[in-house]
Amino acid sequence: MTDASEAADGTALGGAIDAERAGEIARAVVENVRGVIVGNDEAIELLVAGFLGGGHVLVEDVPGVGKTMLARALAASVECSFERVQFTPDLLPADITGTNVYNRKSESFEFRPGPIFANVVLADEINRAPPKTQAAMLEAMAETQVTVDGRTHPMSDPFAVVATQNSIERERTYELPAAELDRFMLRLRLGYPDADEEATVIDRAIGGHAIEAVTPVASTDELRAVRAAADNVEVREPLRAYVARIARYTREHAALGASPRGSIALVRAAQGRAIIGSRPYAVPDDVQAMAPHVLPHRLRTDRGDTDAEGIVSDALESVPVEV
Template sequence: MPILSSSWDRGEPVTDLLIRQVEKAVVGKREAIERCVAAILAGGHVLIEDVPGTGKTLLVKALARSLDCGFSRIQFTPDLLPADMTGTSIYHPVTHSFEFRKGPLFAHFVLADELNRTPARVQAALLEAMEEGQITADGETHPLPRPFILIATQNTVDGESTYTLPEAQLDRFLLRVRLGYPGIREEADILARQGEKSPLDQLRPVLMREELLALQANVRKIHVDETLRDYIALLAAATRRSPDIALGASPRASVALMRAAQAKAFMAGRGYAVPDDIKELAPAVLAHRLVLSPSARYEGRTAEQTIAEALERTPVPAADRRARA
């Protein structure tokens, strides 16, 4: 079962407290919030992708305010330089030495706002940070703080002054989240909350940094049966064999799906993962990593359709071995 936050004494799992806290500011996006929380528990990065004005940045800020971790925001623009994120060395004429001044990337929780508005050389500077939790500047390696979670946003309709994210970078996002437009009642609720103060002002941390690290360690201990590991490998192989896919899921994608399933099981209060954890999260974890073939794009096919077909064709493992785990 999930451990409880020392900041609360209600006996409620801390993950539920975190979700409910974020929902005070973000209306009607329970599934998106849960997936972001699952990614954070798994120690992975998140790509939030949707049209402008649907609450992408609000969701990230609400998560940041609900976590007692260092937070920074990087607004990506075409003229941004790698050093604007990572930091730079400053020369001190008195001591005749250089001192490295850390950039905004040195935070526990980083919002990369409109990531696709910056050119490839800046996006490439994030690869080492996202994969290895460190950056290299002037020949020296600097570790990033733990935990290190990067949540990036990008708009899907504004093509002016935007750049396509490279496959290597997309593969480093644990999962992709889409918000969509709210329903009529949800939108009316959003309007009702726009008083004198921002909905963000009422949020306070419900999870301390040390507790988050402990939760992430507990998630890694969630049992994933051998049959489930085989199931994940078969799903990944199915994407590589599909005629609709030019670039299938990588082994990194398989690891991400397993980690996400562990986090999902942890949030459900189980000590083991089940096939439904994998089936539910497979589209969010795999779709943004796949590259459609030209013929599939011409026919209007989507990566989500290919994943749905792979899930339908791949035999689901039996439950008896999991029950004994």
């Protein structure tokens, strides 16, 4: 981790850093997470790319495959504030956003911020909270602000939500509304490890977990600088047109296709991936790698997720690149 005010090459982090330096920092974060999460290299890179692209990430899978640990490893790899919220049926909106408390000494109300004001917020089992509580997350995720009793409070910078949800247990859970799903840049699945990977997981768990030894490899200022570099990744007009054609294909083949917000999310995710590769420009491979994780959860079809994933796959095969 470099000094908070100066990068290793002497570039002031208060300003811009180039794609090469940004890529070095991004890959250091990826490698740090890999020290905790065995296998799932693709998921780790996708998570970091979404994080750098300024997006929120939903990790959905069966219990026990490392969803929560993945989020914790990412947060531990960056020197910034982290809060975990365990979503339960009795969780109230104020438990997330905070509340106004009367101060007798000053005879006034003071705002006590909730855990949503951290840089990285782990929303664990987000689908266990009722819709009213989930709605409290929506303003923060969409507008990077929270309104409590008529007053607006800005979120931390940077701010990202990494949410997990159990994909098989449906009792006492609530389906995430389309508006909230649309705010997640990426949806990831981890899957089971193979035999060798699982043996490594077991070995690492003996005598303590690797997450306890994780130290940050990037400061908050470095993260802001890398995100700024991702924002500046060039996306030329032919590539933007390619993304628009993919989105149009989903609208023609699904009951509800990807919105313009989905197209923007795909571009930003591609920019994040480009930075991991130290490239100041995005290429079709970036779009094609990110689309299966950015678009399907935004679609609505008669046959559910499998059909949505198939539509995106067909789009990538059928829509000409022309870049």
